[in-house]
Amino acid sequence: MLVLNNIEVIYSNVILVLKGVSFEVRDGQISSLLGANGAGKTTTLKAISGLLKSELGEVSDGNIEWDGKRIDRMGPDGVVKMGIAQVMEGRRVFQHLTMEENLKVGAHLRKDSMNVKKDLDMVYDLFPKLKELHNRISGYLSGGEQQMMVLGRALMAKPKLVLLDEPSLGLAPIIVTEIFSAVKKINVEEKTSFLIVEQNARAALRVAGFGYVMDNGRIVLYGESEKLVDNEDIREFYMGLGDLGQRKSYREVKHYKRRKRWLG
């Protein structure tokens, strides 16, 4: 179980980005972290995975525990070794490596080379399209294929928890659906937990069991997905639905009156 306990993150000794964030991701659960641009979602993920340090950020207060062990002082390699894999925002593929090499490099920390082969097949089963493309240079793949590949690459490390950053970014809805159903499948079959950061709240809440909403460096709202979906604020701000559940017309946006009912 991943527990974030009141963490505070500061960039370059000056910029306070997270102001006391606490939440938890239970084993075997899919949680989602929602919020607008600049709310601090990605920073939260980086704080967990240890990538903050390479960007002059640090966790200045609070702690992050994973199965009872503190991980906020660890480097990214240590965190991955503990079983937490991160899929970075924007499909960071190793562009000069082939598809299969990309997947294999994801398993570089594992010693059981026999099972790696098996997991490779598992990823190919999950995304049959990738199998056809296994010898292609990954830099030339389409966005959807790249997103599937980086997700597969993270899975190759056999993680217990996957931190998934904006998987829907810039992708067609049908591919988003495909990716999220794969996430659901892995979650069911392999008991892998997920923490999904999304702006596409509707898609995320459809697969997630639990949701947290971030705004301005704080968790402002959380609850079961079903409850969040019904929450008026969520509907208003993240799904673009009006009071009656219909799509809002742009004419109404002009007369926008509603205020967020939380303190940012």
Next chain:
Amino acid sequence: MDTFLQLVVTGLAVGATYGLIALGFVLIYKASGVLNLAQGELMMFGAYICFVFSVQANIPFYAAVALTLPVALLIGAVIERFFLRYMIGQPLISVIMMTIGLMILMRGIATWIWGTEPKVYPQVFPQESMSIGSVNISYEYLWAAGLSIFFVLIYIIFFRFTKSGLVMRATSDDEHAALSIGISIKKVLSQSWAIAALTAAVGGIIIGALVGLDTTSFPQYGLKVLPVVLLGGLDSIPGAIIGGILIGLTENLVPEYLGFLGGGMEELAPYILVLIVLIVRPHGLFGLKRIERI
């Protein structure tokens, strides 16, 4: 025609040696994006360590070479750990300056330990030459060329088929993504410096066997190879060897056939060749094109 063939063969052999030295540059650039100007000094250290084993400790030459390699690996790792590690995230030019600082320091240490008098290995390669038709090619050059090609093959295999090689290539592609999948950049950097130092040591030993050792002129061979590296592409292993061969050929053929342009053209020709190639292909013949984003 005989002269032409002879010069081509010599050019190939010398070029392969250049290629081997260039490999050291490429390895470090691939892993860390650093152009290591102290490569000539790494070569010198390798060559002198082999000298210590083979002449001063009187160990048979091939055993001495075998003993030199682990020491070279260690030197590379130590340099990375104590000097280059602090340069992560600094501007490129500061990193270059760091390698220049290393260059000066290493020259100093070598001068201190071994002095400035020339030193000689015991005879390593047979002095006789092999004749193919009218072309004479010495065993020294054959060995040098053979070893260079051997090492290139080893590195190609290493980078293509081993896990460490894959990890190093991944790191050079995207450092942050590599971090995110748990690759320890520090480990990769120290590995690549160690391997580069080993390559440099082999290159140094070959050059030492060809022309002897001394602390004052030896480091120049490192800088002489710079056009080779940039011609082939800073991050291409086959590029290093092909660039080496091209420069080797240029150096040998130019004075014979373009000698009318004035003496010493063989020193200029590599630079002119590289300039022309770079204007057409800004990343060298085989270098990977970095996609520039805003």
Next chain:
Amino acid sequence: MGRTLVKTLSISILVIILMTLPLLIACSDDDEKTENAPEELPDIHVGMSALVTGPYGAYAPITWGYLDYMKDLNERGGIDGAQIEVHWKDCQYDVAQSIAAYADYSKSYDLVAFTGMGTGANLALAERCAEDGIVLAAIGGEPELIWPAQEWVFASSPNHAIGALGAMQYAMEQWDEGRVARVGIAYPNNPFGQSIIGPIEEYASELGYEVVEKQEFELTALDAVSQSLAFRDDEVDIVYVQGTAKSVAVLCKDMDRQGFIPKMVIGPLHVIHPAFPELAAGTGEGVIGWNPFYLWPQDMDNESVQYWRDKALEYSSGDIVSEEDPYMSMLYMWGLSVGVLLEAGLREAAAEVGAANITAEALRNALENVTNFKTGNSGFQPGIGFSPSNHEAYSATSLMQVQDGVWVRINNMFESPWKFAE
């Protein structure tokens, strides 16, 4: 913030200390000098822009030889009791640094003579010395400094061209094929390399040989195949290589591989290095080098060589000689020869005007009156002498040859032709 402040402060203090240290050292040095000089006779000041470190650090033995000679001279009582004070600074073959050192010493002390290192520095210094009226006691080697004789420049030993001509003279004495010998020259493109070409070509008609091929050949070249082929194709009989032990070895090896064995291979004094036969891996057999000095260990019976070997060990000027490696560097002798030149001039000047009144002017005039100066300690070279038209200490060389893998002297000092001086 407190931590950063401490770091800031500590580093700034470090910087300040680093910046002021040299000043402190310089100051403390000056104090010592003024305290430790209570002599009756005023010191004679000479200066040197030395070459000890840097990319040409291999030439450091010249400086050691010079300093050792002066130390020895002072121990022997100096010039009629006047001690000689050497002011020197390591200038790394850098012209600007040499000029700075010269400016410093010539302003701060009553210099009588100055010695520079490197052709560029010497040519620049020659003009300044002439202006200020200070003797430039040059190390032999650069013909352009003393051909023609400049008023204030004196060279301590034969230059490269003289050595080359001496060697050519010897080669022609050995030549018995009854036809014009064909000579090839390999030279690096620097003053050292180019200085010999003209004289060798000019000398050709007189002795009856012909320079048929000139090839540029860098001192750091990895191979010499194209040079070897050019010499082979032109059927060169005698190859003159202006190079170092390393580069001559490379050329010898490559000529051998191309199946081309010239009748004679001649190199300059740098070739005479004990490592050369090994560097050339057997192909250096028979190579000739010219040499203006007697040397350890070939001339073990020469008293002067013995003397200087013992002195070098006593002053322990490092690795120049050691018990295990009984080799005395040619460069060390070069340094000594400058000392001989200065001693000769100063003794002559002291005889004329008295040791207390030696000025640069007096030294210059005295040097032109020196004839066949030879002390027991300077017998590693022939007696030296100058005249108004000749500012070269002597023009004799001997030749050495690699025989069975070691350097052997093949003839005694003989007068080399130097008539091209005028």
Next chain:
Amino acid sequence: MRLPCGIINKSYSQDTAIVRTNLQWLLLVLALITLFTFPYWASPHWISVMIGVWISIIGVMGLTLLTGYAGQLSLGHMAFVAIGAYTVAILMSDLNWPFWAALPCAGMISGCIGVIFGLPSLRIKGFYLVIATLAAQFIIVHIISRWDSLTGGVFGLSVPKVTLGGFEFKSDFSYYFLAMIFALIAILIAKNLSRSRIGRSWIAIRDNDIAAEIMGVDPFKYKLLAFFFGCFFAGIAGGLWAPYLRYLTPEQFTLMGSVWYLGYMVIGGMGSIMGPIAGVIFITILDEFTAEMVTDLATGSPVFAGFVQASRYIVFGLAIILFLIFEPRGIAHRWERIKNSYRLWPFSY
């Protein structure tokens, strides 16, 4: 520029003035007095050292404009210094031009040749540009050392002295003023250039040339301008070296010299005008210190020749390395921080 409290800009000319406060005026006057009286109280040794410092500052200032501001890495700056030096030498000795006419010529010729070698920079970037400038180093010095009829080849040529009216700049004492005045003018020009439209465009190109192009900065024009000014300064520096050394040989303009120019800049701090000044002074003093050390080591006994020969390398290498580890952004940056913490003390936040 950070100003102390209470200083308010009331007009544009106030805002752009270099010297703002009374304290700054005082310091400036004190510094100028020190510099102008320096030859009267300093030892001959330090006068000649300072001449070298002033001339190097001009050359490194050019490199700072080219590399520090415009981001075009150059490993061949010494070659452009050589062009300036040889231009002045040839114009003065062969054509009997006065120094004052030859010097601007040296700058112009050097700058124009710099532009030619800068042309590839439009396509070649980063480390690959290093080779283009390295090629400049080799090609230019190669031509100088082989054009015997004009440059005297490897044996070099001698340079006449600088005269003004009937006065000859013959001693170090007088040459100090000549070098200093040119250096001060160069500093002023560089300072103003760096904060003009050109300087801002250079910074934009350095930071991201594609972005700069999109914002309307023409990289072609400004990169070439950077090469022109960088090499112009180098040419002026060379033009001042020539009559000071009074004898030029191609050996004086080595690759290591170019490397040291980069070293001055990096140690001093890139992208600031203070940087090259601090860098040149620091390295020169360090150089003097190591030379002094060699003499002390060698005259003490027992002597270890090997160590003496190596000592200068070791001290120098270590100094550079330690500097880069502890202050990678150069002396100028450290100086700014000291100034700021002094200004803000005791409330440092």
